[in-house]
Amino acid sequence: MSLTLTLQTSSTVPVEAEVISLDRLAGLSEAEIAALPVQHGNEKAALGDFFRVSGSSNGEIRLEGDLSRVKLIGAGMSQGRIVIAGNAGMHVGAGMRGGEIVVEGDAGDWAGAEMTGGRLLIKGSAGHLVGSAYRGGTVGMHGGEIIVLGSAGNEVGGGLRRGLIAIGGDSGDFTGVNMLAGTIVVLGRLGWRSGAGMKRGSIISMHPAEMLPTFTFACTYKPTFLPIFLRHLRSLGLPVADTHLNGSYQRWSGDAVELNRGEILILQESSGV
Numbered sequence: 001m002s003l004t005l006t007l008q009t010s011s012t013v014p015v016e017a018e019v020i021s022l023d024r025l026a027g028l029s030e031a032e033i034a035a036l037p038v039q040h041g042n043e044k045a046a047l048g049d050f051f052r053v054s055g056s057s058n059g060e061i062r063l064e065g066d067l068s069r070v071k072l073i074g075a076g077m078s079q080g081r082i083v084i085a086g087n088a089g090m091h092v093g094a095g096m097r098g099g100e101i102v103v104e105g106d107a108g109d110w111a112g113a114e115m116t117g118g119r120l121l122i123k124g125s126a127g128h129l130v131g132s133a134y135r136g137g138t139v140g141m142h143g144g145e146i147i148v149l150g151s152a153g154n155e156v157g158g159g160l161r162r163g164l165i166a167i168g169g170d171s172g173d174f175t176g177v178n179m180l181a182g183t184i185v186v187l188g189r190l191g192w193r194s195g196a197g198m199k200r201g202s203i204i205s206m207h208p209a210e211m212l213p214t215f216t217f218a219c220t221y222k223p224t225f226l227p228i229f230l231r232h233l234r235s236l237g238l239p240v241a242d243t244h245l246n247g248s249y250q251r252w253s254g255d256a257v258e259l260n261r262g263e264i265l266i267l268q269e270s271s272g273v
Contacts (some may be wrong), residue, residue, distance in 0.1 A: 002058055003033075005051040013041040014089065015050055018072035022080030022099065026057050066189060068108065074101045077118070090127070093120040096144070108262025109153070110134075115163075116143040121236065125150030128172065130163050132158030139180065141165065147236050154191065157184045164229070168238045176203045179262060185229060187238060190264075198262035199256050204229075206244055206267045215254030215264060222248050223265060243267075 003025060016039035019025070025033055034048025047053070050070075060081045067073065068087040080095040085105070090108035093101045098118045101113075106124035112131045126148045130153050131141035140159035151169030158174070160182040170188035179198035197263040204226065211217075227245045234240035249265040 002060040002062050003053070003055045004064065004070050005033075005047075005053055007050060007067060007070070008052050009050045010066070011050070011069060013038065013270035014069050014071050015045070016071045017047065017050075018075040019047060020061065020063070020073050021075070021082070021173045022057060022059065022061065023034045023077055025061065026080070029055075029094050029137055030054065030056075037255075068106070073106075074099075075158075077101075087124070093118070093146075096120065098162070104182075106150070107148075111148075112141060112144075112146040112165075115141050115146070116140070119145045119147070120215035122146075122150070123237075125169065126152040128155055129158060130156045131160060131163070132156070133178075138178070141182070147233070147238065148238055151188060156186075157182070160184065166233050166236075166238060175217045176201065178202070183229065187234060187240070187244070195254055195262060195264050197258055199259045200261045202265060204265045204267075205247070208269060209264070210252065211252050211264065214256040215252040216256065217262075218251040218263075220250050220268065222246075222249050226265070 016254050019036045030053045033053045036047045043143045058231045062255045063084045065084050072091045074082045075094045078164040080099045087105035088103045088107045091108050091110045094113040096115045096118045100119045107126045109127035110129050112120045130152050133140035138175045139161045141163050141164050142161035146165045150247045153165045154172035156171045156175045157165045158177045160179045162182045164183050166185040167188050171186045173191035175194040176184050177196050179201045181201045184203045189207045190205045196268045230240045237258045240241050248268045252264045
């Protein structure tokens with residue numbers, strides 16, 4: 001039997017609940033878990049003020065209810081699995097180091113911000129700044145995987161250092177802004193100014209995109225690494241087509257205002273997509 005936290009009291013004021021992770025809850029009784037502190041706006045509260053706690057941890061936590069106003073679920077976690085049977089609020093999986101978080105609905109802004117390991121799987125759509133660096137920081141996600149089956153907002157992978165971010169739908173403006181390395185795959189369309197300020201790494205999209213003038217067309221080819229990534233993403237539920245696996249890609253090098261060692265790969269329209 002897994003540990004289940006069921007939301008009983010909803011609030012228009014966000015609840016900051018970074019205590020919801022196996023690192024904090026493992027080995028605690030139901031009463032001890034309910035007594036853990038959370039932040040409710042500018043007031044201190046207890047986890048049990050909002051959640052009914054039942055069961056015991058066997059390596060998995062299940063959250064039930066609309067948690068779109070609950071922030072920081074799984075922040076910094078290093079082990080175990082969290083399943084959110086609905087929407088998740090801002091900062092879900094921020095700074096996570098290991099384990100897996102599955103969001104069966106949508107997620108708010110800053111999902112997986114600055115994470116270093118593990119997997120964050122969002123079956124709906126995500127907000128802005130997926131896997132990005134926080135304001136004032138220069139390095140965003142630097143390890144692990146973020147998989148979004150729907151679409152995502154602006155600045156996906158801002159400051160990405162390493163790891164994989166995959167978006168099943170469209171991404172917003174400034175995808176991969178200030179990217180240092182790593183891989184971003186977008187099966188839908190890229191927003192404006194993708195790759196602005198990127199130093200290294202790869203951004204891949206399956207639809208035509210407007211390139212910044214600081215990117216230069218290099219060649220058209222079939223990347224040998226890409227089918228490996230795409231087959232992995234298909235196994236996780238992303239709608240990867242055979243034309244994505246077998247198609248040729250236009251390679252654009254940039255950003256010339258930086259090291260000019262990054263790349264944006266665009267599937268050729270002639271491939272049938």
